[in-house]
Amino acid sequence: MNIVVCIKQVPEVTDAELEITKDGTDIDKEDLEMSINEWDNYAVEEAVRIKEAHGGKVTVVTLGDEDAEDVLRRALAMGADEAILIDEEDFEGSDAVGIAKGLYAAVKDLDFDLLFTGVQSSDDAWGQVGLLMAEWLELPFASLAVKIELGQGKALVQRELEANTLEQVELPLPAAVTIQTGINEPRYVSIMGIRKVRNIEIQQRTAGDLGLSDMEIGEQGSHVAQRRLSLPEEGEGAEILTGSLDEICERAAQIIRDRGGVA
Amino acid sequence: MKEILVIAEHRQGELRDITMEILGLANQLAQAHGLSVTGVFLGADASPFSQTLARTCDRILVVEDPGLDNYNADPYLLVLAQIISQQQPYLTLLGHTAMGMDLAPALSARLAIPLVTDCVGLAFPRDCLEASRQVYGGKVNALLRMKPSSQYLATIRPGSFSVDLAQDKTATVEKLPSPSWEGLKGRRFLGYLEPEVEDVDISEADILVSIGRGIGKPENIPVAEAFAEAIGATLSCSRPVADKGWLPKSRQVGTSGKTVRPKVYIALGISGAFQHQAGMKNSGTIIAVNKDPKAPIFKVAHYGIVADLFQVLPMLTEKFKKS
Numbered sequence: 001m002n003i004v005v006c007i008k009q010v011p012e013v014t015d016a017e018l019e020i021t022k023d024g025t026d027i028d029k030e031d032l033e034m035s036i037n038e039w040d041n042y043a044v045e046e047a048v049r050i051k052e053a054h055g056g057k058v059t060v061v062t063l064g065d066e067d068a069e070d071v072l073r074r075a076l077a078m079g080a081d082e083a084i085l086i087d088e089e090d091f092e093g094s095d096a097v098g099i100a101k102g103l104y105a106a107v108k109d110l111d112f113d114l115l116f117t118g119v120q121s122s123d124d125a126w127g128q129v130g131l132l133m134a135e136w137l138e139l140p141f142a143s144l145a146v147k148i149e150l151g152q153g154k155a156l157v158q159r160e161l162e163a164n165t166l167e168q169v170e171l172p173l174p175a176a177v178t179i180q181t182g183i184n185e186p187r188y189v190s191i192m193g194i195r196k197v198r199n200i201e202i203q204q205r206t207a208g209d210l211g212l213s214d215m216e217i218g219e220q221g222s223h224v225a226q227r228r229l230s231l232p233e234e235g236e237g238a239e240i241l242t243g244s245l246d247e248i249c250e251r252a253a254q255i256i257r258d259r260g261g262v263a
Numbered sequence: 264m265k266e267i268l269v270i271a272e273h274r275q276g277e278l279r280d281i282t283m284e285i286l287g288l289a290n291q292l293a294q295a296h297g298l299s300v301t302g303v304f305l306g307a308d309a310s311p312f313s314q315t316l317a318r319t320c321d322r323i324l325v326v327e328d329p330g331l332d333n334y335n336a337d338p339y340l341l342v343l344a345q346i347i348s349q350q351q352p353y354l355t356l357l358g359h360t361a362m363g364m365d366l367a368p369a370l371s372a373r374l375a376i377p378l379v380t381d382c383v384g385l386a387f388p389r390d391c392l393e394a395s396r397q398v399y400g401g402k403v404n405a406l407l408r409m410k411p412s413s414q415y416l417a418t419i420r421p422g423s424f425s426v427d428l429a430q431d432k433t434a435t436v437e438k439l440p441s442p443s444w445e446g447l448k449g450r451r452f453l454g455y456l457e458p459e460v461e462d463v464d465i466s467e468a469d470i471l472v473s474i475g476r477g478i479g480k481p482e483n484i485p486v487a488e489a490f491a492e493a494i495g496a497t498l499s500c501s502r503p504v505a506d507k508g509w510l511p512k513s514r515q516v517g518t519s520g521k522t523v524r525p526k527v528y529i530a531l532g533i534s535g536a537f538q539h540q541a542g543m544k545n546s547g548t549i550i551a552v553n554k555d556p557k558a559p560i561f562k563v564a565h566y567g568i569v570a571d572l573f574q575v576l577p578m579l580t581e582k583f584k585k586s
Contacts, residue, residue, distance in 0.1 A: 013399045013400050014476065018402055018403060018557070020403070096368075122399070125380075125381060125398060126381075127381065130368075131368035131372070132369070132371070135372035140449050141336065141369065142336070143361075143364055144361055158456065160361065160519050161361040162361060162518055164458045164512070164515075165455055165458065166456040167333075167453075167454070168453040168455075169451060169452055170450070172448075182507075185507070222410075223410055224409060224410070226407070227407050228405070228406045229403050229405050229406075230406070231403060231557075232562065236562060237562040237563065237564060237567075238551060238562075238567035239566050239567065240556075240566075240569055241566055241567065245574060246578065248570070248575070250582060252568060253582035253583065255548065255550065256527055259526050259527045
């Protein structure tokens with residue numbers, strides 16, 4: 001069972017003070033910590049577990065700058081066997097389609113039974129890349145997977161629907177599946193673990209190597225003409241309780257009592 | 264006249280709310296720009312829904328086939344690709360739901376039509392589509408102007424537009440034949456799975472104390488439990504806590520979990536992704552505790568405490584023990 005997993009390095013934004021860059025097209029990532037996209041971490045874990053149960057190999061692919069090697073090394077430490085880094089240089093200004101084209105070109109000739117991506121990335125949250133690839137590869141697919149069972153050339157996938165409901169679908173292999181968080185418990189990755197895989201060669205690709213022209217990727221290949229980011233306005237929403245911690249708690253306790261909290 | 268196509272969504276015999284929300288948006292856009300609204304229904308039998316749809320559409324296209332009763336990307340893609348190729352609508356709308364998220368990217372790839380997902384607003388300034396979305400976990404708003412195109416696809420975030428029942432249109436239903444099922448890729452729908460048996464039904468609770476990623480580790484949960492007990496509340500959680508298995512899935516509030524509307528909802532260390540907000544924003548009084556003042560949860564909360572929840576909780580619990 002050979003599995004290809006597409007992953008992405010994203011900035012950690014929870015608890016971070018975000019600022020928009022001067023040109024208004026992105027956030028300032030200078031001081032932000034970078035890590036593997038949460039959905040992709042589950043996807044790598046799922047692939048490695050399937051390999052451990054059924055044999056085969058796991059190949060991880062990312063599109064990013066040289067620092068993105070970190071997420072590939074992390075995936076190798078989790079148990080992936082091979083890693084491909086697509087140089088993002090010619091992809092600047094790409095929308096989901098441009099990113100998907102790069103990944104598609106890098107994986108289309110690989111020999112695999114399953115293609116995994118996360119459901120979405122935490123930064124742009126397009127939720128498109130894995131399914132665009134599936135369609136170009138002419139593969140059956142299922143999104144939002146929270147359980148995968150394999151047998152007899154088929155994958156039994158549980159998809160997460162709304163309102164605490166799941167559906168079960170069957171896909172003949174090869175197939176593409178996008179992975180939802182919570183599908184497994186991703187293993188801990190230690191610094192020692194990452195050191196152990198430091199000698200595994202990371203295969204490098206450029207847009208040119210992959211036969212992609214400027215027309216297909218980057219700004220020219222993007223469907224988006226202009227992107228303007230802004231921070232939500234201050235002062236909307238909650239009344240923020242102020243004062244000493246004791247005063248704040250007293251006030252909060254009063255609100256809870258007034259609204260029916262049992263004393 | 265240019266057309267907006269709205270793909271209706273139904274499950275287990277019920278039209279999903281998202282369909283009427285998108286029709287609300289579609290009618291707004293149609294009135295502003297002189298467009299017409301066409302509803303598209305794929306299923307085994309359209310008759311239970313056609314009256315509702317007829318009031319809010321100018322035209323309804325229906326494909327009835329037993330194979331379309333339950334959503335399945337394979338046949339749905341085949342039928343919708345054919346309809347969109349024939350009708351050439353200016354804009355096709357789906358929900359950003361388990362169905363629309365599954366279907367829209369593949370549809371966009373198959374037909375080479377630009378797609379914007381998870382939109383909270385759409386407009387057409389100067390003949391191109393402009394979409395409002397949220398990025399970076401809901402902490403940043405993005406306004407995207409798309410390049411000119413003769414056709415666009417968009418998925419709409421549930422809860423972004425109000426259900427449209429005010430229209431008094433009288434659309435006629437046009438039945439289209441099922442296509443030949445050539446080109447199916449073998450995906451099969453096997454069935455729905457019943458939710459697991461639950462220890463507690465959080466949607467019945469008057470007061471919920473809900474914990475999120477900020478709880479840090481399972482060893483910290485007793486602190487929240489002690490507080491919940493002191494005020495007579497039930498413990499619930501956001502997605503990351505259920506994902507990690509710290510509380511059962513049946514305690515999860517949000518789109519894929521339970522929708523709740525208790526008298527008091529206390530969100531502890533919950534950043535407030537829209538999927539979570541969708542499950543609790545109609546609660547009577549919402550109090551949020553988060554150390555990040557920019558956490559999206561403060562947008563829907565009535566009262567906010569910007570502080571470390573581990574400093575707040577013991578003191579707050581104490582306030583109830585004394586009295």
